[in-house]
Amino acid sequence: MTIELNMPTFRSGIEGVPTLEEGQTQTGKDFSSDQEVRWCPGCGDYAVLKAVQGFLPDLGLRRENIVFVSGIGCSSRFPYYLDTYGMHSIHGRAPSIATGLATAREDLSVWVVTGDGDALSIGGNHLIHALRRNVNMTILLFNNRIYGLTKGQYSPTSESGKITKSTPMGSVDHPFNPVSLALGAEGTFVARTIDSDRKHLTSVLAAAAAHRGTSLVEIYQNCPIFNDGAFDAIKSPDTKADAIIPLEHGRPIRFGAPAEDGLGSRGLVRSASGGVEVVDVAEVGAEAILVHDAHQPDPTTAFAISRLTDSGYLNQSPIGIFRQVERSTYDDEARAQLATARGAVEEAGAAAPTERLAALIGGGDTWTVV
């Protein structure tokens, strides 16, 4: 016997986007535009661009149905370097432009490229509302914790006390944690990855693209000019095992030097305060360690894990997919309403649009003068 659960069936983030013909293949080169890339030497953006160009062919989508929309900032030059459709828009507004585009066009794979200033300062409102609505798009948030294009002022993710051109005595701002913010804004897919870890970055991009709804991917990205070394602790081979808390769905959250079972000697457990905390696995036993559940509908634990990110210098940060849950998307629902209305029109004996327009303006209380 089968039980009808009447659960909604969720679709892939790229369903409805035309795919390549059978036998057609693409390479990263197909996605490289003829424009000279003009980021500073050593900028983390190069690595992300390479990873994205290398990853896009894996989607198997027709290139002309992929659109990158960006705001303003170093990372927002990204669309110029990809041979897809693209718009380099204005400061902070890319999520709103992408919302209109994604709602108007189901057949497009829509990507937003933004930075910590673009997304979290001037565009903070659009970011949280895109997440709340769950518009089908993937947002790549390049977080270098500094303003690069305006030459080195502190950003909304810079640590408190940071000395910059605009804060000679140290910043008195408290920073945002982008993952906590996204979870609080009802985000359905929230992940964090690192520019220099191409394998991890690519795997997160793949999961983000497959997710139907707004996927937020925070990418730690080094700015060698104005904030060099901001992520050294999680990048250095000597320290990263202790600094990165890896999140993998269904796996116990363990990190640090290997214990006897080959997994990390430290791990996360629920704390008395209702959050989570780091403990030595040996002290609590491996079975007590929290198993990561990205699909948990309640975001409480994901939020608690996000709080383990250092808000000062980054010595510790959870990396991976914090949350990946299914919820209907704004654009699908909006299009469904249009389809319902059109269906009603057709049921009533679909007339030509001009005839329906005549019926609209000529309906109701009218009178005729002869």
Place this chain on the structure above:
Amino acid sequence: MSKQVKQLDRVIIRFAGDSGDGMQLTGDRFTQESAAFGNDLVTLPNFPAEIRAPQGTIPGVSSFQVHFADHDILTPGDAPDVLVAMNPAALKANLADLPKGATIIVDTHDFSKRNLDKAGYAENPLDAIGDTAGPLADYAVHTLDLTGMTVEAVKEFGLSRKDAARAKNMFALGLLSWMYGRPTDTTEAFLARRFAKIPAIRDANITAFKAGWNFGETTETFVVRYEVKPAAMSPGTYRNITGNLALAWGLVAGGVQSGLPVFLGTYPITPASDILHELSKHKGFGVTTFQAEDEIAGIGAAIGASFGGALGVTSTSGPGVALKSESIGLAVMTELPLVVVDVQRGGPSTGLPTKTEQADLLQAMFGRNGEAPVPVVAPQSPGDCFDAAVEATRIAVTYRTPVFLLSDGYLANGSEPWRIPEVAELPVIDPAFATADADQPYINDDGEFEPYRRDPETLARPWAPPGVAGLEHRIGGLEKADITGNISYDPANHDFMVRTRQAKIDRIAESLPPLQVDDPSGQAKVLVIGWGSTYGPIGAACRRVRRAGFDVAQVHLRHLNPFPKDLGEILQRYDKVLVPEMNLGQLSLLLRGKYLVDALGYNQVNGMPIKAAELAEAIGHLVAEAEGIPADQLDLSVATSQEVHQ
């Protein structure tokens, strides 16, 4: 008893009460009845920004003025012939607008000490009726307990006293409908529809409406009924329509005529929200409405939709335009079609949300950084909002540009009979999307797409929404290189692109019809020029001046940017040019700057439409000056009084 019937050529009635008294509905129903009867009409709703200001106070007074006539009229009328006042505050707030001899119908029910205090009356003005020095001495006052009679009439329906009293507006409507011989079936059908789900309320309203009519028929208070015959109108099918409704339908029509899905990205704001409400009903036409988190996201989403091949539209009022300025600049730079609807209201800042003004013209023209020319189109009457919206769509799509559609609060909420156009008469708008065919002028010899290769006639660039292989391209807010659209910091290119964007907008003038100058005698020395909703008052004022035996010419602008090609020549033909505006001289400034003409302003910024009689005086004085007539020989009063009572 048989009643005397008196013929009138036109009447102005103002219904006034507390904002909770249903005066807008009452006025609207009287208007619909008059429209169905065949009168020409113009309406002026006037209400506070507060949803429910303190009950019984002057700030809480809401009114609806309707002017109906047996001939073509242009304005809602300067001064009411009849005031219906539902409480002391409504009487006090409107009394100053009444001419001597006007009729006042007062609901006495609420003239309690408490309500008189709230309205600021030390003594009950109704006690002094008949006193030649009293505040109501100059008027024909009818005191009736409308509320009491309503409660009595509907008692069979078992409503609470409060609910029963709420039908008093329908009693008043019934009485006025009797007095002016209005047809009642549309209102009865309307009430049956509106309250279909609450039979007791439905029946009480219909009963109150009929009771009001019957009261007029039987009472000896009113011995005269009035008749205003249907107006001679050109053949066609008509409906009564407000500006916001006509504008929303015009956008639907723009979508149909261009074959484009309409995408409205917007944020609620008075007095533009009704456009969102109306468009949200037309999903069957493929209209998407997106209520954004703010004004900026509203236009951003509309630009995104336009990039995707939809007709992007954003609707707002002046404060919203201020927030959208940077995004409009992006649409100028990316050269995407976009209609920006600005239903102007009193400013600056939050200003007067429910009052009308025309003070956003210069904001529409220049309110952006850099040289960012945007076409500006303005409707001249509520019904004209339809055609203006279609025209804004035509320009936006044909020339790949954002277009301002400047309505205002008076047009938005005011109404008039509108001759419903034949859809076949509407322009067909060709979006002419780019294709990857090698023989297209914007595909170069190497087979590459050139997104900034322009059409030599319109200077428009190709519109290439995503989804077409071979046309992949990037656009954005940075300066574009001519032809390729790549980022360019080249000085000569920037100079060229700034001039080219301006030239493209100027080129729109090639597609505009010649202006229609109304100069019946051909002898006028004075030209009155306006734009937008001042069309009615200017036209009415010019008629008065002509009826008094003087010559004056009128021309009205639909296009504020670019100006029509023949405007300069027309301005040169006249000795004096007068520009009435509900601002401090914004069109005057543009005309002076462009044509070096000594344009004189007639400026009023009190949140209300210009009054035709006052404007006629100003025009008359200018005509007298131009013609060398001594000022003491100027008498327009004949024309004015004749118009009121023939």
